[in-house]
Amino acid sequence: MQGTKRADIHYGMHVGIVLKEDQSTGYISYGKVQKILTNAATHPHGIKVRLNTGEVGRVKEFVR
Numbered sequence: 001m002q003g004t005k006r007a008d009i010h011y012g013m014h015v016g017i018v019l020k021e022d023q024s025t026g027y028i029s030y031g032k033v034q035k036i037l038t039n040a041a042t043h044p045h046g047i048k049v050r051l052n053t054g055e056v057g058r059v060k061e062f063v064r
Contacts, residue, residue, distance in 0.1 A: 003046040003059030009036055014064075017049060017057035029055055030063060 003015065016028040031051035038047045046058030 003061065004042050004044060006036065006038060006041050006043075006047050008062075009033060009047050009049065009059060011036070013062065015049065015051075015059050016061040016063060017051065017055065018046070018060050019055055019057040022057075028060055029057065031055065 003009065009015070011033055013033050014030065015033055016030050018026060019029055029051070031053050033049045034052045035050040036047060037049060037056065046060055048056065048058050050056050
């Protein structure tokens with residue numbers, strides 16, 4: 001799973017996201033999903049979410 005399908009993401013799950021300012025470096029921030037911001041069923045760059053820390057970015061990986 002790559003985080004491009006909205007159906008794969010649920011509130012409270014641990015994910016790795018890339019913030020807007022980190023897109024050039026690809027640095028991944030980790031946290032729990034507080035809110036799913038993308039309304040579309042899929043997005044080629046990843047579904048946009050807000051973490052519990054308030055950070056907003058696109059999902060790149062799932063943490064188990």
